Amino acid sequence: MDELKGRGDTVRDQDDSLNAEWESVTQTLRTNIGEAAFQSWIKPISLRGIDAGILRLSVPTRFMRDWVLAHYHDQLTELWRAGNAGAQEVEVVVQAERGLQPKEQPTASEGSVKSGPDTVAIQDPAPSIHSKSLSASLDKRFTFDQFVVGKPNEFAYAAARRVAEASKRPPFNPLFLYGGVGLGKTHLMHAIAWHIRQSEPKRTVMYLSAEKFMYRFIRALREQTTVDFKEQFRSVDVLMIDDVQFIAGKDATQEEFFHTFNSLVDEGRQIVISADKSPSDLTGMEERLVSRLNCGLVADIHATTYELRLGILQSKGQQMGVDVPPKVLEFLAHKITANVRELEGALNRVVAHSQLVGRDISLEATQDVLHDLLRANDRRVTIEEIQKQVASHFNIRTSDMHSARRARSVARPRQVAMYLAKQLTTRSLPEIGRKFGGRDHTTVMHAVKKVEELREHDSSFAEDVELLRRMLEG
Ligand code: ADP
Ligand code: MG
Numbered sequence: 001m002d003e004l005k006g007r008g009d010t011v012r013d014q015d016d017s018l019n020a021e022w023e024s025v026t027q028t029l030r031t032n033i034g035e036a037a038f039q040s041w042i043k044p045i046s047l048r049g050i051d052a053g054i055l056r057l058s059v060p061t062r063f064m065r066d067w068v069l070a071h072y073h074d075q076l077t078e079l080w081r082a083g084n085a086g087a088q089e090v091e092v093v094v095q096a097e098r099g100l101q102p103k104e105q106p107t108a109s110e111g112s113v114k115s116g117p118d119t120v121a122i123q124d125p126a127p128s129i130h131s132k133s134l135s136a137s138l139d140k141r142f143t144f145d146q147f148v149v150g151k152p153n154e155f156a157y158a159a160a161r162r163v164a165e166a167s168k169r170p171p172f173n174p175l176f177l178y179g180g181v182g183l184g185k186t187h188l189m190h191a192i193a194w195h196i197r198q199s200e201p202k203r204t205v206m207y208l209s210a211e212k213f214m215y216r217f218i219r220a221l222r223e224q225t226t227v228d229f230k231e232q233f234r235s236v237d238v239l240m241i242d243d244v245q246f247i248a249g250k251d252a253t254q255e256e257f258f259h260t261f262n263s264l265v266d267e268g269r270q271i272v273i274s275a276d277k278s279p280s281d282l283t284g285m286e287e288r289l290v291s292r293l294n295c296g297l298v299a300d301i302h303a304t305t306y307e308l309r310l311g312i313l314q315s316k317g318q319q320m321g322v323d324v325p326p327k328v329l330e331f332l333a334h335k336i337t338a339n340v341r342e343l344e345g346a347l348n349r350v351v352a353h354s355q356l357v358g359r360d361i362s363l364e365a366t367q368d369v370l371h372d373l374l375r376a377n378d379r380r381v382t383i384e385e386i387q388k389q390v391a392s393h394f395n396i397r398t399s400d401m402h403s404a405r406r407a408r409s410v411a412r413p414r415q416v417a418m419y420l421a422k423q424l425t426t427r428s429l430p431e432i433g434r435k436f437g438g439r440d441h442t443t444v445m446h447a448v449k450k451v452e453e454l455r456e457h458d459s460s461f462a463e464d465v466e467l468l469r470r471m472l473e474g
Helices: 002-033 035-042 062-083 125-130 151-165 185-199 210-222 226-234 251-266 287-293 306-320 326-335 340-357 363-369 371-378 383-393 408-424 429-435 441-457 459-473
Strands: 046-051 054-059 089-094 175-179 205-209 238-242 270-275 297-301
Touching (some): 151 270, 175 185, 210 226, 210 251, 226 251, 326 363, 340 363, 340 371, 408 429, 408 441, 441 459
Parallel strands (some): 175 270
16 A cells, blocks of 8 residues: 555656656747747647656647657757756657557547647647548538539539549649639539548548638748648648638738649649639739639639529428428529529528428418518619619610600600519619609509500510510529
């Protein structure tokens, strides 16, 4: 008993003195190398113990280990020897390597990188981007299987698949995907990453937004760890940067990106980029970068069509395992045209509502639940736009929409505009009247009736109105 107790005390005493010595070594180092380097490289080191004359230290990532060994090992050893005759060597290991990870992939799994308040600075960026397991930043639903292909996106889809399936050389470099918001760019990029992770887990795929790229770059500059930064990016097999328009006008980041880009392309690594515009339409981008971005395959995702929207709704409905009446799906596909994200959101709301109140999904309930959204979609056409479009179509001045002139040549177009305002906006008759030079709501009512009548009897007039309507609805 006594013996055991005694030994316990000894270990504890030894721990305390070890900690104290380590503390003194690191403080000396701190003065030698400066605060920034200390915070980045020395502070994250954990003291593991001393064993047979070897001082054991650990760091969170392999990159850090290499760095510490290359830059600070000599100083550490020297300082340690000076203060502690018992220890001759200093060993630095990677925490993650003690577990399951094979040596080539010390990819700092989530568990191995607990970022305590002390160590956040360096531990945070390294694991998440160096890691081949990007699960934290990849959306489970964004796979090829769940991507509905239609005319507007078939080209981009095919290109993304080619990239995902090419294991040797990049089929085109870079793959540049562009299109409006919510049309599936991020979905396709994640799908590429998922596919490669599954089919070739050895390849490292790095996916991040251009914003994150910039943020990390700036942090590396501030902490003087740009070498680390460069190394992390230049050692991946596939680099994907989302929403690259973000770095427009940000010259230093563009410069860094340009070099990263070149070095990866030179080594035959695949690059995938997305943006909201084509390379040539991106303003604030350096000429040489634009020309690089144009070098590979540029694939455009177009605005959705009714058919694609319907297909997506059917697919999402199935995935959710709910029976949505075709009438409702058609209604949504017809009404929610902005983008796929909004479309999904609308369907989710309708489904959630029906489950909440325990009633089947109906067209009435849908209109009710989406009241605000439908209004917002309607409101995209303004009365001013209608007036302008109609005036130019009939070759009159926009100001004639408000004027008191009653000549048929201006009165008729004005009536058409009022009619369209009633059809395409949610404005009331008095509101519309006010916008047309303060006319009475009965005048608007009369105009609507008149146009309806004319449409029935004059097919070329009906065509005119229809054409205008379609132009305005975009
Ligand atoms: P972007 O990055 O172009 O702004 P996202 O890729 O984030 O758009 O897509 C927005 C949402 O729409 C996501 O939930 C995505 O899964 C979905 N989506 C977009 N296009 C499709 C498609 N063709 N099939 C299925 N879902 C899609
Ligand atoms: Mg996106």
